[in-house]
Amino acid sequence: MSKDDADNGKLVxxxxxxxxxxxxxxxxxxxxxxxxxxxxxxxESGGKTIAGSxxxxxxxxxxxxxxxxxxxxxxxxxxxxxxxxxRPGSDLMVExxxxxxxxxxxxxxxxxxxxxxxxxxxxxxxxxxxxxxVTCLHEETAVxxxxxxxxxxxxxxxxxxxxxxxxxxxxxxxxxxxxxxxPMIILAGxxxxxxxxxxxxxxxxxxxxxxxWDAQPKTLPEALAALxxxxxxxxxAPTGPVVVILDTEIQKEAAGSLQVPAFKPAVNKGIDxxxxxALAAKLLAxxxxxxxxxxxxxxxxxxxxxxxxxxxxASTATQATAGPMSFPNRHPLCGPGAATDYDFILGxxxxxxxxxxxxxxxxxxxxxxxxxxxxxxxLVPTQPGRTDRPARGKVASEVYPVDAEASLPLLxxxxxxxxTAAQKRAASTRAQAHAPxxxxxxxxxxxxxxxxxxxxxxxxxxSLFRIYxxxxxxxxxxxxxxxxxxxxxxxxxxxLWAHDRPYSYLxxxxxGGIGYGAGACGGAGLAARGKGRFVVNIQTDGDMNFTPxxxxxxxxxxxxxxxxxxxxxxxxxxxxxxxxxxxxxxxGTDRASIGSTLRDPFIDYKxxxxxxxxxxxxxxxxxxxxQAAFKRGIDAVKSGRPYMxxxxxxxx
Amino acid sequence: MIQSQTLRAxxxxxxxxxxxxxxxxxxPGDPVRGKQLYYNNTxxxxxxxxxxxxxxxxxxxxxxxxADPKTFxxxxxxxxxxxxxxxxxxxxxxPAIAISDRxxxxxxxxxxxxxxxxxxxxxxxxxxxIQSSAGAPYKPGK
Numbered sequence: 130m131s132k133d134d135a136d137n138g139k140l141v142x143x144x145x146x147x148x149x150x151x152x153x154x155x156x157x158x159x160x161x162x163x164x165x166x167x168x169x170x171x172x173e174s175g176g177k178t179i180a181g182s183x184x185x186x187x188x189x190x191x192x193x194x195x196x197x198x199x200x201x202x203x204x205x206x207x208x209x210x211x212x213x214x215x216r217p218g219s220d221l222m223v224e225x226x227x228x229x230x231x232x233x234x235x236x237x238x239x240x241x242x243x244x245x246x247x248x249x250x251x252x253x254x255x256x257x258x259x260x261x262x263v264t265c266l267h268e269e270t271a272v273x274x275x276x277x278x279x280x281x282x283x284x285x286x287x288x289x290x291x292x293x294x295x296x297x298x299x300x301x302x303x304x305x306x307x308x309x310x311x312p313m314i315i316l317a318g319x320x321x322x323x324x325x326x327x328x329x330x331x332x333x334x335x336x337x338x339x340x341x342w343d344a345q346p347k348t349l350p351e352a353l354a355a356l357x358x359x360x361x362x363x364x365x366a367p368t369g370p371v372v373v374i375l376d377t378e379i380q381k382e383a384a385g386s387l388q389v390p391a392f393k394p395a396v397n398k399g400i401d402x403x404x405x406x407a408l409a410a411k412l413l414a415x416x417x418x419x420x421x422x423x424x425x426x427x428x429x430x431x432x433x434x435x436x437x438x439x440x441x442x443a444s445t446a447t448q449a450t451a452g453p454m455s456f457p458n459r460h461p462l463c464g465p466g467a468a469t470d471y472d473f474i475l476g477x478x479x480x481x482x483x484x485x486x487x488x489x490x491x492x493x494x495x496x497x498x499x500x501x502x503x504x505x506x507x508l509v510p511t512q513p514g515r516t517d518r519p520a521r522g523k524v525a526s527e528v529y530p531v532d533a534e535a536s537l538p539l540l541x542x543x544x545x546x547x548x549t550a551a552q553k554r555a556a557s558t559r560a561q562a563h564a565p566x567x568x569x570x571x572x573x574x575x576x577x578x579x580x581x582x583x584x585x586x587x588x589x590x591x592s593l594f595r596i597y598x599x600x601x602x603x604x605x606x607x608x609x610x611x612x613x614x615x616x617x618x619x620x621x622x623x624x625l626w627a628h629d630r631p632y633s634y635l636x637x638x639x640x641g642g643i644g645y646g647a648g649a650c651g652g653a654g655l656a657a658r659g660k661g662r663f664v665v666n667i668q669t670d671g672d673m674n675f676t677p678x679x680x681x682x683x684x685x686x687x688x689x690x691x692x693x694x695x696x697x698x699x700x701x702x703x704x705x706x707x708x709x710x711x712x713x714x715x716x717g718t719d720r721a722s723i724g725s726t727l728r729d730p731f732i733d734y735k736x737x738x739x740x741x742x743x744x745x746x747x748x749x750x751x752x753x754x755x756q757a758a759f760k761r762g763i764d765a766v767k768s769g770r771p772y773m774x775x776x777x778x779x780x781x
Numbered sequence: 782m783i784q785s786q787t788l789r790a791x792x793x794x795x796x797x798x799x800x801x802x803x804x805x806x807x808x809p810g811d812p813v814r815g816k817q818l819y820y821n822n823t824x825x826x827x828x829x830x831x832x833x834x835x836x837x838x839x840x841x842x843x844x845x846x847x848a849d850p851k852t853f854x855x856x857x858x859x860x861x862x863x864x865x866x867x868x869x870x871x872x873x874x875x876p877a878i879a880i881s882d883r884x885x886x887x888x889x890x891x892x893x894x895x896x897x898x899x900x901x902x903x904x905x906x907x908x909x910x911i912q913s914s915a916g917a918p919y920k921p922g923k
Contacts, residue, residue, distance in 0.1 A: 460919050571915040579902045579911075584841055585833035586899040592834050602910045625911050629920065705826050705836070705871070712873010717880060718822045726823075779834040780826055 192324050218349040219248035219380040224389045225356045227259050231287050231314070233278065233655050235263040235271035237298075239291020241318025241327065244380030246289070260287060263655065263686055266678025268295045272302030272370075273648025273676070274655065275313040276639070277612050280453050281632040281656035283427030285312040285363045292318060292327035296335055301642060306370040307339040308508070309639025310491040312363040313370040314356070315340070320377040333372045338499040341369035341491065345376075352379050353389055361395040366488035366532040368426060397426070399535030400486060402543070408475060408484060409543035412441045413552050415473035417559070419466070421446040422456040423478030423487075423533075428631040430454060430534030433541060434477060438462050440544050442556030444471075444563050446481070450623035452636030457629035462560060464567030476525050477533040485525035488532035578624035590777045591752045596667065596693065597621035599755045603763055608662040612653035613646045614638050617702065618667045618695045619781060632656070643700070644675030647692075651679040654688030654771070663689035663766040670727060670734070671700040677737060683771035684742035690771040691762045694734045696748065697780045699726040704780075738773035747775025810850075810883070815891025818884050824892075827871065832895035836871065841897040850889050857885055 222245055226234070234249055236242075249262045265271040271288045278286050290299050296317050306313050315336075321328050329335075333343035342362040346352040352375060359371045400408070412418045420443045422434055431454055438445050438456070444466025447456035456463050476482025492508035499505070529536070548556075578594075585592035597619070604626065611622055614637040628634055635653060638645040650666040657664050673694070683690050704725040708718045722728065731748075738745035744765060746758055758774050765772035819825060825835070832839035839847060846856045857875040880888070902908045 715876045781835045
C-alpha cells in the first residue's frame with residue numbers, strides 16, 4: 130500500500146488501526162477499573178483508606194489552621210516570644226560565610242530559612258554583601274547558577290533551598306553539579322514545626338546519592354563548624370556539591386557570646402617532594418618535553434602550569450576548548466610544537482601522557498554516598514556506557530592519584546632547583562621554535578574549519594558556524610566568558626576563538642541534562658559582574674524553556690549576559706533520534722515532529738526576554754543582520770545589562 | 782580508515798546503482814510540493830533547510846545517492862538493508878507506505894534545486910580577520 134492510497138482513504142491505514150486499538154485499550158482499562166469496587170478510587174489516591182476515617186495510613190496530616198494562617202501571612206514567624214534577639218545564630222552563619230569568602234547566596238525564598246535570609250539582607254556593614262542574596266525564580270536555577278559561577282571562578286557559592294520542596298526542585302541541577310565535580314555548598318532550611326510535608330527527619334538522604342558530603346548539625350556551634358567543613362569538603366579533590374541542613378531554631382536562637390571559629394581552608398594533597406624531584410628531572414632531561422593539561426581546579430593552577438611550561442620550554446596540549454581551567458590555547462607553547470617526537474609527556478589531570486598526576490574523580494565517593502545502591506551510570510569504571518569505547522592514544526603507565534594543582538608548587542620548585550644554565554638555554558630555544566609552529570597550527574585550524582563549515586554561509590535561517598564567526602572579531606579584544614554548553618550549536622568556537630583565560634569556555638552540561646545552560650550562564654554572570662567582563666551565551670531554545678525565569682534574575686541583578694538564541698524550534702537531537710527510530714521501523718518521518726519540535730506557535734524569545742525585563746531583538750533570519758545586532762548586544766552587556774538576540778538558525 | 786570508508790561508499794553506490802536499474806523510470810517531480818514534503822518529513826533535521834548544513838549536507842558532497850532519481854529512490858527504499866556498509870547508520874528507510882514514489886520524486890526535484898552558493902573563503906572578509914587573529918601575538922588572560 131502506498132501512502133497515496135492511504136491518503137485517499139481506500140484502505141484502513143496501519144496507523145489508524147493502531148490508533149483505534151490504543152483507544153480501545155484505554156477504554157477497556159477504564160471499564161475494568163470501574164467494575165472492581167474501590168479499585169478506581171485506590172488508583173486515584175495511590176492507596177487504601179482507613180475504614181471510617183477517610184485518612185490514609187501513614188498519611189501526613191493536613192496543615193493546621195495555625196499553619197495555614199502562617200503560610201498565608203496572617204501571623205508573624207515563630208521565634209522567641211516577647212523579646213528581640215540581638216545576636217541571632219544566623220548572623221554568625223553569615224559571618225562564617227563572609228569569613229570563607231562566599232560572595233553569593235542563590236535562592237528562591239522559603240520560610241524554613243527566614244532567619245538566615247533576614248541575616249543575609251540585614252546583617253553586616255554593608256549588609257547583603259559577601260554574601261549577596263541572589264533572587265532566583267526556581268531552585269534549579271539557584272543551583273545551576275552555582276555551577277556556572279564555580280566553573281568560572283573555581284570557588285563555591287551557596288545555594289539556599291527550602292526544605293524537602295526546594296531540595297526536590299533543585300535535585301536535577303545538584304545531580305549535574307555532582308557529575309561535573311562542581312564545588313558548591315547547598316544549605317537547606319528545615320522547620321519541623323511547620324507544614325510537615327516540607328520537612329523530614331533526614332532530608333539530605335533525598336540527594337545523598339549525588340552529593341559528596343552532608344551534615345545536619347544539632348546546635349549552633351555545630352552548624353558553624355559544619356559550614357566550614359562544607360567549604361573544605363566542596364573544594365577538596367574530588368570537588369563536588371555538599372549539603373548542610375539548617376534547622377530553623379538554630380538560625381533564630383540567641384548566639385550569646387559565641388564566636389565564629391577560625392577557618393582553616395582546605396588542603397589538597399599533591400605529590401611529595403621526592404616525586405616532584407623525579408618528575409622535574411624527567412622534564413629537564415627530555416629533549417622535547419610536553420605537558421598535557423586537563424582541567425585544574427582554580428585560575429591559580431592555570432597560572433602555575435603556564436609558569437612550569439615556560440620554565441622547561443615544553444609544548445602543551447590543552448582542554449581549554451572543552452571546559453574551564455586549562456592551558457590557554459593561543460599561548461605560544463600550546464599546540465603540537467615544532468616537533469612531535471616528544472620524549473616525555475607529563476599529564477596534569479589527564480592520563481594522555483607518560484606520567485600523570487590525576488586527582489580523585491567524583492566517582493570515588495559513590496561507595497560511601499550511594500548506600501541505597503541506586504547505581505547512577507557512568508560514575509565508576511565498572512559501569513560501561515553504551516558509547517564507551519576502548520581508550521585511544523597514549524595512557525600513562527605512571528599515575529599519581531593526587532591533585533595536580535596542589536602538586537604544581539613543589540614541581541615548579543624542583544624544576545627551578547634543578548635547572549642548569551644549559552637547560553635554561555635549551556628551553557628558551559625550544560620555546561622559540563614552538564611559537565611559530567603553534568601559530569601555524571592555529572591558523573590551519575581556522576582554514577580547515579572554514580573549508581568544512583562555510584557551506585550555508587549565506588543561508589536563512591542562519592548557520593551556526595556563521596554565528597560563531599561573526600562573533601569573534603567583536604570579542605577578541607574583550608574580556609568574555611562563553612558559559613553555555615556548545616555541543617548542540619556545533620562548538621565552532623573551538624577552532625575560531627582564542628581560549629586564553631581560565632574561564633574562556635565553561636564546558637558542557639555535566640550530566641548531559643538540558644535546562645542547565647540558562648542558569649549556568651546567569652551564574653557566570655555573577656562571576657563577571659563588576660569585572661569588565663561579560664558572558665556569551667549561545668542559548669539553545671529547548672534549554673531556555675526549562676527555567677526562563679533566570680532572565681529576570683539577570684535583569685534584577687544587572688548581570689552582563691549576552692544571550693544569543695540558537696533557535697532551531699526543536700529539541701533537535703531528540704527530533705533526529707525520533708526520525709531514525711520511525712525510519713528504522715519503516716513508518717516515515719512525517720510525524721517525527723510531534724513532541725520534538727517547538728512549532729505552532731513559534732516562541733518569541735524577544736518578547737519572553739522583555740517580559741522578564743531584559744532588552745532584546747529578533748527574530749533574526751538574515752545573516753547579514755547579525756554583526757550589527759551583536760554589536761548592540763555587546764554594548765548593552767558592557768553597560769552592565771543582560772541582552773537577548775533571537776536568531777532563527779539552521780538545525781545544526 | 783578514510784580509504785576504507787571510501788571503498789565502502791563506492792561499494793554502496795554500486796549496489797544502489799544496480800538496484801536502481803530495476804526501479805521503473807519515474808516521472809519528474811514537483812519541487813514546490815517537494816519543498817513542503819522536505820519540511821513535513823523533517824529532512825532538514827539532518828540535511829539543513831537548504832541542504833548545506835547539519836549532520837549530512839547534501840550539496841557539494843558529490844554523493845552518488847542523489848546523482849539520479851532512480852538511485853535516490855532505491856536508496857530510500859532499501860537503505861536499511863545496506864546500513865552496515867556505510868559509516869553512518871542514522872538515515873532512515875522509507876518504504877512506499879511512508880513516502881510514495883511520487884512524493885520521493887517531488888523531494889528529489891526539490892533537493893536538486895539546492896546549490897552550493899557559499900562564497901569562496903577569500904571572499905569572506907571574516908576569514909581573513911579570524912586567520913589574522915589566530916596568528917596574532919598572545920595576549921595573556923587575567
